[in-house]
Amino acid sequence: MKSFPYTSAFLFFLLGCFATVSEAATFTCNATTTASCQSIINYVSTNASTYRNISSLFQVSVSSILGANNIPTATPSTTTVSAGSIVKIPVPCRCTNGIGRSDSIPIYTVQSGDGLDAIARYKFDLFVNYTEIAAANNISDPNKIDVGQKLWIPLPCSCDLVEENKVVHLAYKVASGNTVEGIAAQFGTNESTLLQLNGISDPKSLKEEQILDVPLQACKSSINETSPDHGLLLPNGTYAITAKSCVKCSCSSSSYILDCSLASTNSSCPVNKCSGNLTLGDTSGTGCNAITCAYSGYTDTSFKILTTSAPNQSSSCKSSAAWPTGPIASAWMKLVVSLHLIFISICFL
Structure with a gap:
């Protein structure tokens, strides 16, 4: 195979000197009852693209991308996605040794002139950094990769319950001006949950391009455990x-x-x-x-x-169901009042 060009290696070295390496996105994933699940990457398209090309890059179906973004099913795969657009990417997740990583995909084929940092930065929006790609593919020298080489891109994810609730974990890259409070409000969680889940002690320490694990409330379903899609979890919208x-x-x-x-x-x-x-x-x-x-x-x-x-x-019906109505309700009310009067009498004896 053709070796990684020296000129590209030199450029990669210079980039490493002046660019800030994004922090490793290690998501805790200790799920034992669920071997795998589906998480979401809050991907921002670096260049103009199409749903077909994004599907090919992440190796997930166009239909699943349309669903994750609540886009009509009839939308052509060739529809243009403008640069800077947010596209939520559903990725299969697997827990290994307490860490969540995308399950065997995506696999990226090295092109002429590619470097690991450029792949991480311009192809996968820094949801993974070059050191993580190197470690996942047993590459001892990040400056030496080969054209045509297949690389597994280990995207961050999780299958864990959050506060004993099933959630969909969203990988979110912190943008300039973001705050923990604002991110929590945007995605319908609370600040303390977000801090604890990401091991952040000081909200002011949030860094631009940091990858956060954001839990999204999932809809409850009646799908039984014997069904092949029993792990189907969907967040709002x-x-x-x-x-x-x-x-x-x-x-x-x-x-x-x-x-x-x-x-x-x-x-x-x-x-x-x-x-x-x-x-x-x-x-x-x-x-x-x-x-x-x-x-x-x-x-x-x-x-x-x-x-x-x-x-x-619905929550309102569950609440009302806690108390019977009609003649039974009247009997219950009489019993409650009688017990209350007995309790007061005992207190004054």
């Missing part, structure tokens, strides 16, 4: 196509309950109906008495889309 392209599931902050419906009317998508002859996504009843035919996964061997009847799970 995103969707995913699942069940062999038959089902579209989306997440909204209005309820944070996964909303799934048929993505295609093709007869090759066999769907179980719910009681009352409800079809996936249909609802019967109103208010807190509403029952929805919810998606609960699919079988892989003999393909079948599974459903389950789910009650209204």
